[in-house]
Amino acid sequence: MNRELVLIYRKLYAAFGPQHWWPGKTPFEVMVGAILTQNTAWSNVEKAVANLKHDKLLSPLKLHQAPVRKISRLIKPSGYYNIKTARLREFLSFLFNGYQGSIAKMSGANTRQLRRQLLAVKGIGEETADSILLYALRKPVFVVDAYTRRILSRHRLIKKDAAYQETQNLFMENLENQVQLFNEYHALLVKLGKEFCRKTNPRCRECPLGK
DNA sequence: CACCAGGCAAGTA
DNA sequence: TACTTGCATGGT
Numbered sequence: 390m391n392r393e394l395v396l397i398y399r400k401l402y403a404a405f406g407p408q409h410w411w412p413g414k415t416p417f418e419v420m421v422g423a424i425l426t427q428n429t430a431w432s433n434v435e436k437a438v439a440n441l442k443h444d445k446l447l448s449p450l451k452l453h454q455a456p457v458r459k460i461s462r463l464i465k466p467s468g469y470y471n472i473k474t475a476r477l478r479e480f481l482s483f484l485f486n487g488y489q490g491s492i493a494k495m496s497g498a499n500t501r502q503l504r505r506q507l508l509a510v511k512g513i514g515e516e517t518a519d520s521i522l523l524y525a526l527r528k529p530v531f532v533v534d535a536y537t538r539r540i541l542s543r544h545r546l547i548k549k550d551a552a553y554q555e556t557q558n559l560f561m562e563n564l565e566n567q568v569q570l571f572n573e574y575h576a577l578l579v580k581l582g583k584e585f586c587r588k589t590n591p592r593c594r595e596c597p598l599g600k
Numbered sequence: 601c602a603c604c605a606g607g608c609a610a611g612t613a
Numbered sequence: 614t615a616c617t618t619g620c621a622t623g624g625t
Contacts, residue, residue, distance in 0.1 A: 410606090427607040433623060434606085468622040472608085514608050534606050579606055588604075 391563030393546065397598060398570070401577035404597035408576035411524050416492050418447050419525035423517050424476050425467040437467035449490045453481040476512025483510045492525075500528045515553045523575070527568050531560040532575045536582025543586065544598070 411419045418438065425434045438447070440463040446452045452460070461474040481490075487506065488494040495503065500522060507518035515533070522528040533556045542549045547556055564570060585596040 423606085426605085428605065429607085429621090430605040430623070432605090433621095436623090466622060468605090469607095469620045470622080472620055476608085512608065516607065520606075532606085536606075575606085582606085 390565075391559070394560065394563050397544075398564075398574050398577070400598055401581055402573065405577055405580050407573060408580055410572065410576045415447070416496070416525040417449055418442075420480070420492075420521050421447065421452070421477065423520040423524065424480060424512065425464060425473055427469070427473070427476075427517060429468050433467045437464040440464065440466070449481060449484055449492065452477065453485055453490065472512070479511045480513065483507075496526045500530065503528075504530070515557075519557070523568065523571055529566040529568050529571060531557050531564075531571045533557050533560075534575070534579065536586065537575065537578050539588070540578055540582060540586050543593075 411422065414422070421441065422434055422438055425437050441447050441452070441460075444459070444463060446455050446460070446463070457474060457478070460477060461470045464470050464473055464477075467473060483506070484490055484492075484495060488498075498506075503526075504518055504522060507513050507521060508515065513521075519530045519532045522530040523532055533553050538547065538549075538551065538556055541547045541556065541559070542551065547559060560571070560574070564574075581597070585592050
């Protein structure tokens with residue numbers, strides 16, 4: 390247990406409270422959101438997901454069978470829509486080829502093995518794979534994103550250019566492997582990042598972590 | 601107007 | 614291996 394990591398979590402939780410990311414969403418909706426949110430503001434992703442939902446495409450089978458142009462038209466608000474359409478389709482091919490389109494079967498696979506399989510899907514990198522594992526499938530995997538690295542490096546807990554795995558290991562080797570903790574911690578880091586730890590930093594002085 | 605957002609893959613050297 | 618670039622919409 391790393392005292393400092395626990396302390397940071399407590400301060401963030403005290404300052405912001407529970408973030409309840411992806412509450413009441415189906416695992417499949419979370420997976421789609423994880424792909425659509427790549428380098429994209431969440432508000433834009435919500436519009437795209439709402440469009441898919443309105444046209445009843447938020448199920449593996451329906452999205453798998455949907456025309457390419459229809460998908461790209463519906464997800465347009467989330468940006469990079471041509472690439473993301475291809476990525477959604479790559480993911481669906483994986484889901485049907487490997488698990489008969491069944492999220493339940495996919496969830497039953499060994500976590501480390503599943504992570505490797507996800508990383509082999511074109512369009513799914515480390516953060517997206519881990520987001521799917523943690524937020525959709527409730528596997529105890531810590532999600533690292535740009536904010537996580539920026540915050541931790543500014544607090545000198547990692548190097549500025551630390552690798553993804555290195556950053557992830559810091560959390561996973563020094564915290565209890567609890568889904569709920571990993572879920573809230575990552576969401577809280579994003580919350581802190583948005584408000585107090587932007588690239589060009591407006592409000593770093595007011596940071597609840599106290600610099 | 602510039603910059604940023606819950607990344608990733610492909611190309612180059 | 615280590616950089617660079619394209620991808621695209623919408624908010625500040």
